[in-house]
Amino acid sequence: MANVTVLGAGAWGTAFGQVLADAGNDVMMWAIEPEIVKAIQTEHRNPVRLPSVEKLPDNMKATGDRAEAVAHADVVVVAIAAQYARGALEEFKGLIPDSALIVSLMKGIEKSTGKRMDQVVCEALDLPTQRFAAVSGPNLSKQIAARQPAATVIGCTDIDNARMMANLCTTDYFKAFITADVIGLELCGSLKNVVALAVGMSHGAGYGENTAAMIETRGLAELTAVGTAAGALPETFHGLAGVGDLIATCGSPLSRNYTFGFNLGKGMSVAEATKASDGVAEGVATASAVVELGEKYHVDTPLAKAVTRVLDDGISFSQMVSEMFPQGITVE
Numbered sequence: 001m002a003n004v005t006v007l008g009a010g011a012w013g014t015a016f017g018q019v020l021a022d023a024g025n026d027v028m029m030w031a032i033e034p035e036i037v038k039a040i041q042t043e044h045r046n047p048v049r050l051p052s053v054e055k056l057p058d059n060m061k062a063t064g065d066r067a068e069a070v071a072h073a074d075v076v077v078v079a080i081a082a083q084y085a086r087g088a089l090e091e092f093k094g095l096i097p098d099s100a101l102i103v104s105l106m107k108g109i110e111k112s113t114g115k116r117m118d119q120v121v122c123e124a125l126d127l128p129t130q131r132f133a134a135v136s137g138p139n140l141s142k143q144i145a146a147r148q149p150a151a152t153v154i155g156c157t158d159i160d161n162a163r164m165m166a167n168l169c170t171t172d173y174f175k176a177f178i179t180a181d182v183i184g185l186e187l188c189g190s191l192k193n194v195v196a197l198a199v200g201m202s203h204g205a206g207y208g209e210n211t212a213a214m215i216e217t218r219g220l221a222e223l224t225a226v227g228t229a230a231g232a233l234p235e236t237f238h239g240l241a242g243v244g245d246l247i248a249t250c251g252s253p254l255s256r257n258y259t260f261g262f263n264l265g266k267g268m269s270v271a272e273a274t275k276a277s278d279g280v281a282e283g284v285a286t287a288s289a290v291v292e293l294g295e296k297y298h299v300d301t302p303l304a305k306a307v308t309r310v311l312d313d314g315i316s317f318s319q320m321v322s323e324m325f326p327q328g329i330t331v332e
């Protein structure tokens with residue numbers, strides 16, 4: 001077992017920290033919020049981001065000190081909101097041991113650069129790609145925090161590192177599969193959040209399962225097309241991180257992206273939905289980055305474009321649906 005540090009004590013950072021602690025690792029949580037650090041240290045709880053857990057394991061500690069957090073880390077897990085990851089990680093440069101594996105839980109694309117989180121993390125920490133791993137799958141944090149059975153996928157270009165990380169997070173309720181397709185995992189996780197926004201909008205506007213299924217399957221086609229053009233393996237999109245995560249995220253009010261979309265579909269403004277959101281809805285910032293990725297790889301992204309039209313121009317859900325499809329009859 002290993003010394004694992006988790007950067008970011010949000011809902012998923014904390015729940016995954018508990019998985020790692022349950023698997024027998026010594027887990028150190030680092031958070032920017034002093035009240036979260038104090039609550040974990042003194043009450044073994046994260047009442048701000050994961051109040052459903054009454055007591056975190058004893059082998060989960062916390063600190064707000066960056067150097068102390070990572071000094072003895074064999075593995076550093078990054079669970080910070082994607083748009084802030086680069087800035088937050090740059091503060092750790094030079095502090096993390098050269099041998100540590102860096103593992104990202106994040107599902108988003110950096111809006112200002114169009115870069116995936118594997119690219120952002122490696123740039124921010126000056127890291128060789130074989131020391132980076134991504135975790136992505138149908139992993140609604142609250143259910144995993146309740147120790148309901150679940151699985152994920154761990155991707156690293158060095159498959160031995162993926163296997164090592166899978167061993168470190170395997171418990172009787174949590175199973176990890178491995179792949180070398182980091183690009184596929186990154187794009188599955190990021191792009192499905194945009195699809196979840198659209199499905200949430202549909203349900204919020206009062207539509208049923210046919211409409212949701214239409215959006216999910218067209219969304220899967222879109223994220224597969226963008227992903228394979230970017231160098232991902234098509235089979236990744238049919239696995240846990242692709243179809244699996246679409247099913248979980250698009251079907252659950254526990255998803256912040258789904259709920260954000262639902263609130264928009266009900267008539268809230270983006271500002272109102274942001275205020276109502278219980279944590280980061282990564283798809284909001286990622287939607288326009290997906291459109292730009294599509295342009296870069298010459299792949300049409302009608303769904304992501306339609307979602308940005310709702311977010312940026314406030315068009316209605318019915319208008320969004322009409323913009324989601326190309327004109328005329330299309331071959332599926």
Ligand SMILES: NC(=O)C1=CN([C@@H]2O[C@H](COP(=O)(O)OP(=O)(O)OC[C@H]3O[C@@H](n4cnc5c(N)ncnc54)[C@H](OP(=O)(O)O)[C@@H]3O)[C@@H](O)[C@H]2O)C=CC1
Binds near residue numbers: 084
């Ligand atoms: N929740 C889930 O079910 C899952 C989430 N993910 C992904 O994991 C990532 C994290 O999600 P989650 O933990 O749920 O999100 P939360 O919104 O619960 O937490 C995000 C964390 O990032 C922190 N943060 C934001 N800005 C900074 C900064 N500048 N420096 C340091 N920390 C910062 C937040 O701190 P603050 O509170 O101060 O804003 C918070 O602790 C996201 O990319 C998400 O898509 C993946 C799988 C499942």
Ligand SMILES: O=C(CO)COP(=O)(O)O
Binds near residue numbers: 138256
């Ligand atoms: O990625 C998730 C489940 O796999 C969580 O989705 P949200 O970020 O929308 O809550």
